[in-house]
Amino acid sequence: MSATIPGLSELSEVRVRLQACRHIVALTGAGVSAESGVPTFRDAQTGLWSRFEPEELATEAAFRSDPARVWDWYAWRRTLLATVRPNAGHEALAQFARRHPGRLSVVTQNVDGLHQAAGSDDVLALHGTLAGDRWLDACPLVQSGVAGCDPQEATAGHPPRCTTCGNLVRPDVVWFGEPLPEGVLARAGAAARDCDAMLVVGTSGAVYPAAGLAEIADAAGALVVVVNPAASELDRVAGVRLRGTSAAILPPLLDF
Ligand code: OAD
Numbered sequence: 682m683s684a685t686i687p688g689l690s691e692l693s694e695v696r697v698r699l700q701a702c703r704h705i706v707a708l709t710g711a712g713v714s715a716e717s718g719v720p721t722f723r724d725a726q727t728g729l730w731s732r733f734e735p736e737e738l739a740t741e742a743a744f745r746s747d748p749a750r751v752w753d754w755y756a757w758r759r760t761l762l763a764t765v766r767p768n769a770g771h772e773a774l775a776q777f778a779r780r781h782p783g784r785l786s787v788v789t790q791n792v793d794g795l796h797q798a799a800g801s802d803d804v805l806a807l808h809g810t811l812a813g814d815r816w817l818d819a820c821p822l823v824q825s826g827v828a829g830c831d832p833q834e835a836t837a838g839h840p841p842r843c844t845t846c847g848n849l850v851r852p853d854v855v856w857f858g859e860p861l862p863e864g865v866l867a868r869a870g871a872a873a874r875d876c877d878a879m880l881v882v883g884t885s886g887a888v889y890p891a892a893g894l895a896e897i898a899d900a901a902g903a904l905v906v907v908v909n910p911a912a913s914e915l916d917r918v919a920g921v922r923l924r925g926t927s928a929a930i931l932p933p934l935l936d937f
Contacts, residue, residue: 692933695906695921700937702784702877702904707774708894709789709796709927712883712909716768716928719761719793723885739856744817748849752840755852759811767799770882770927775800777935786872790884790891792854805869807861807891813853814841821846866890873897878904880934882927886915908934 699705711721722730730738733754737743744751767775778785778801787796787804792811796804820829822845832850835841841850855861873879879898886892892915899905899918907919908930916922923930 691921692923692930695923696934696937698904699878699906699934704784704786704872704876705878705880706786706788706872706876706894706898706903707880707882708873708884708891709774709787709791709882710884710886710891711791713770713789713927714765714768714791714793714795715883716770716926717765717793717795719765719795721883723887735857739854740858741817741856744849744851744856749839752851755811755854756839762793762811765793765795767795768928770931771795771799771801773931773935778802786869786876788869788872788891788894790888805865805872807855807865807869809852809854809862811852811854814850815853816843817849817851820848861890869894870897873903874901876901876903878906880906880908880931881913881915881919882908882931884909884913884915886913 711719715721722735724731738751738754774785774787774796778787787801789796789804789806790808792806792808794810794812814832816830816832820843823829830843830845830848832841835848835850836844842848843850873894874897876898879895881895884892886895895905895915895918904920905915905918906921906923907913907915908923908925908927910924910926923934
């Protein structure tokens with residue numbers, strides 16, 4: 682992948698346009714974490730799907746048919762994440778929000794927690810969080826009106842399991858075909874409709890409803906700025922395409 686850094690004059694022009702904005706939304710994807718060492722999903726050689734199709738791993742059906750394989754894939758990703766740190770892109774967003782309270786909304790498809798680790802507050806995590814666990818099925822005890830079993834107390838295993846009701850623990854992420862967390866998508870949609878500019882950073886724009894947020898912002902008249910070293914499916918709604926990496930572009934772009 683070739684990453685040409687946009688000319689300073691192009692960056693400065695976009696920055697001037699952002700300075701006039703009351704509300705900016707950053708819609709981020711795996712690319713924002715690439716420079717922290719987290720593989721993206723679709724990069725041919727190293728991507729997280731390089732050996733499997735998404736449907737083989739990130740679906741409820743995949744988990745039910747081979748819980749150990751799916752659990753171990755997430756366990757590998759958790760181990761990887763334990764060693765990574767936010768990069769200059771995450772930090773530029775968090776620092777901007779500190780300088781301009783209430784002016785930036787961060788909406789992410791990432792489950793890695795790196796925006797939060799950089800200090801971004803109130804991140805709208807559309808696809809959940811890798812750090813969390815929950816039961817695969819509703820706890821039967823809750824259905825009978827008693828306090829449910831706690832996933833934290835599950836017996837260790839691949840995956841951990843409840844010794845009382847046999848329920849399996851699954852990661853608290855959104856799998857293909859599942860609804861996004863209640864309320865989060867609604868808030869992200871409201872932010873997309875309300876913003877004057879949306880920075881679409883490090884996403885292929887291939888997965889909906891997340892990608893649809895850029896279309897909502899565009900239809901509502903916002904300036905859509907795509908930050909990506911390669912072409913993305915959201916280039917068609919971009920008012921500006923900045924070809925480069927998020928860690929190179931976001932710090933100068935948001936330096937006001
Ligand atoms: P993808 O792997 O599809 O796309 C990553 C994007 O980041 C590509 O467009 C790359 O060109 C770009 N990129 C790579 N390095 C970059 C860098 N340093 N700076 C900026 N951009 C860079 O990841 P997502 O679009 O996030 O969903 O994938 C969306 C969803 O698909 C994920 O949240 C996940 C996956 O299936 C679920 O798990 C539900």
